[in-house]
Amino acid sequence: xxxxxLGVWNYWVVFLxxxxxxxxxxxxxxxxKKIVGLTIFQTSVFLLYITFGxxxxxxxxxxxxxxxxxxxxxxxxxxxxxAIVVGVATTALGLSLVLxxxxxxxxxxxxxxxxxxxxxxxxxxxxxxNVSAKFKK
Amino acid sequence: xxKNPILxxxxxxxxxxIILFGLYVQFHGDFGPGGGFQAGVIFASAxxxxxxxxxxxKGKELFPLNINLFLLALGGILYGGVGIASMLLGEExxxxxxxxxxxxxxxxxxxxxxxxxVGLTVSNVMIALFYAFADFKRSGETK
Amino acid sequence: MISELIINAFLVxxxxxxxxxxxxxxxxxxxxxxTSAYSLVAALMFISLDxxxxxxxxxxVGAGISxxxxxxxxxxxPREEEKNVTSQVFPAxxxxxxxxxxxxxxxxxxxxxxxxxxxxxxxxxxxxxGSRNDIGIPNIVTSVLASYRGYDTFGETIVVFTAGIAVLAxxxxxxxxxxxxxxxKKVLDNG
Numbered sequence: 228x229x230x231x232x233l234g235v236w237n238y239w240v241v242f243l244x245x246x247x248x249x250x251x252x253x254x255x256x257x258x259x260k261k262i263v264g265l266t267i268f269q270t271s272v273f274l275l276y277i278t279f280g281x282x283x284x285x286x287x288x289x290x291x292x293x294x295x296x297x298x299x300x301x302x303x304x305x306x307x308x309x310a311i312v313v314g315v316a317t318t319a320l321g322l323s324l325v326l327x328x329x330x331x332x333x334x335x336x337x338x339x340x341x342x343x344x345x346x347x348x349x350x351x352x353x354x355x356x357n358v359s360a361k362f363k364k
Numbered sequence: 365x366x367k368n369p370i371l372x373x374x375x376x377x378x379x380x381x382i383i384l385f386g387l388y389v390q391f392h393g394d395f396g397p398g399g400g401f402q403a404g405v406i407f408a409s410a411x412x413x414x415x416x417x418x419x420x421x422k423g424k425e426l427f428p429l430n431i432n433l434f435l436l437a438l439g440g441i442l443y444g445g446v447g448i449a450s451m452l453l454g455e456e457x458x459x460x461x462x463x464x465x466x467x468x469x470x471x472x473x474x475x476x477x478x479x480x481x482v483g484l485t486v487s488n489v490m491i492a493l494f495y496a497f498a499d500f501k502r503s504g505e506t507k
Numbered sequence: 508m509i510s511e512l513i514i515n516a517f518l519v520x521x522x523x524x525x526x527x528x529x530x531x532x533x534x535x536x537x538x539x540x541x542t543s544a545y546s547l548v549a550a551l552m553f554i555s556l557d558x559x560x561x562x563x564x565x566x567x568v569g570a571g572i573s574x575x576x577x578x579x580x581x582x583x584x585p586r587e588e589e590k591n592v593t594s595q596v597f598p599a600x601x602x603x604x605x606x607x608x609x610x611x612x613x614x615x616x617x618x619x620x621x622x623x624x625x626x627x628x629x630x631x632x633x634x635x636x637g638s639r640n641d642i643g644i645p646n647i648v649t650s651v652l653a654s655y656r657g658y659d660t661f662g663e664t665i666v667v668f669t670a671g672i673a674v675l676a677x678x679x680x681x682x683x684x685x686x687x688x689x690x691x692k693k694v695l696d697n698g
Binding site (some may be wrong): 229230231233234235236237238239240241242243244245246247248249250251253254255256257259260263266267270271273274277278279280281282283284285286287288289290291297298299300301302303304305307308309311312313315316317318319320322323324325326327329330334335336338354 | 508509512513515516519520522523526527529530535538539542545546549552553556557558559560561564565568569572573576577580581583584585588589591593595598599601602603605606609610613614616617618619620621622626627630631634635638639645646647648651652656659660663666667669670671673674677678695
């Protein structure tokens with residue numbers, strides 16, 4: 228009873244961490260916080276996968292010469308190894324994009340960036356109107 | 365930061381053991397935890413430590429950017445090359461059985477080469493990422 | 508067995524605490540340091556779940572390289588996060604509903620550690636036996652990664668390579684090009 232409830236607590240906290248990561252991605256306006264939220268989400272998903280692969284009384288999946296050892300399932304380990312490295316590649320790319328956005332727009336808050344985009348868009352429409360008016364004369 | 369004697373001496377002492385540990389993890393990935401990715405990151409951290417403590421120019425002098433980019437591509441080519449080699453010897457892509465005299469020997473050789481390619485690529489990508497981030501200046505600066 | 512579960516529950520509660528602290532922190536340096544601590548506690552958790560290769564990778568990549576990149580990027584970014592102007596009620600409701608559905612689904616998941624759950628039946632015994640007989644190396648994770656699933660590892664190497672050259676292309680510093688673009692813009696504005 229207590230072991231099954233502790234096991235369920237494991238799953239619940241992983242789902243809570245997933246939701247915290249998701250909230251940071253969609254709820255916060257700071258671009259850096261969004262990338263941090265993505266990292267939290269990814270790591271909690273890794274935890275879920277590795278939890279699936281654990282066998283009670285098992286050991287790490289490295290062969291030893293004792294007969295009848297139970298090994299934990301190696302397949303989730305392999306998938307998560309790939310996923311961790313892909314995750315860091317995504318984080319690095321996201322951070323480089325944030326740096327470039329900061330150097331072009333001057334801030335990394337999403338509201339400021341979309342407001343500046345709107346102003347630039349209206350300016351572009353005005354410039355195009357002026358240029359086409361010059362040609363029509 | 366290189367005026368501080370503790371950091372300078374600690375970096376000089378630690379640099380070689382870190383690289384040695386990285387190579388150990390790389391080649392003992394068959395017998396214990398380890399393999400290409402972990403070894404690549406550990407190897408890169410030695411050069412990043414040097415660049416942080418002694419400055420980016422000295423770090424680039426130690427490990428220039430062209431060698432970095434060359435080794436980055438070499439890792440991927442090594443991996444694909446092992447696959448193509450097994451195709452040229454008659455089997456399918458990336459089947460290691462034909463690379464050696466027996467099945468098990470072929471698998472050993474294949475796994476060793478493939479993990480070395482992965483380790484090369486990962487370590488050089490991490491160093492290149494660090495150089496790119498540390499070298500970034502805001503556009504329009506006059507310097 | 509019960510002691511393992513208690514250790515797991517303790518570590519996972521630390522991770523929940525770090526997650527809640529990340530929700531509230533406004534300063535960028537605290538965020539970066541808490542993320543690094545989060546990766547480290549996750550690596551400890553992986554060791555407790557018998558995944559030693561994964562723990563090695565998570566500790567070196569998550570708590571090492573990822574933190575370095577965040578700190579290097581932080582040198583150019585503003586130090587404090589600004590308060591939200593719009594309300595955050597709608598994202599919070601979406602997250603709560605989704606969390607509720609997931610927790611309801613967690614009752615269907617198999618109990619942790621049961622050796623008879625379907626995930627352990629199909630191909631894992633074949634890989635474990637094959638690593639001993641056909642391939643002959645002790646580390647099963649390396650043999651699956653490099654030999655049985657070697658094609659995926661090839662794709663992953665190319666992904667890491669692509670990320671590296673993409674970051675180099677984005678962060679390349681072309682000051683001459685920037686000056687040319689600015690002078691062109693001035694000509695357009697005046698004429």
